[in-house]
Amino acid sequence: MGHGITPVAQPIDRFIGKIFKGMYREYHDSYMLSAPENDKGQPMPSSRQLCAQWVVKVWEAISEESIEKAWA
Numbered sequence: 001m002g003h004g005i006t007p008v009a010q011p012i013d014r015f016i017g018k019i020f021k022g023m024y025r026e027y028h029d030s031y032m033l034s035a036p037e038n039d040k041g042q043p044m045p046s047s048r049q050l051c052a053q054w055v056v057k058v059w060e061a062i063s064e065e066s067i068e069k070a071w072a
Contacts, residue, residue, distance in 0.1 A: 015070035020058055027054040 028046065035043035 011070040016062065016067060019062055019066060023058045023061060024054055027057070 031046050031050070032043050035046070038044055
C-alpha cells in the first residue's frame, strides 16, 4: 500500500477505530481502578468474557451515523 493511502483504503482505521479504542479504554480504565488485587498488590487482569462484553457494549454505542461518516 502506498504512503498515505491508509485513510482512504481503510476508513475503519481512520475514524471508527479511534472511537472504538477510546470507548473501550474507558471500560478498561474503570475496571482497573476497582479491580481485585493479586498477592503482590497488582490489579488482576480482566477476563476474556468481561472484555468481550465491553466489545459488544462499545459496538452497540457507535452510531450508524459515525459508521457512515467513516466512509464519506
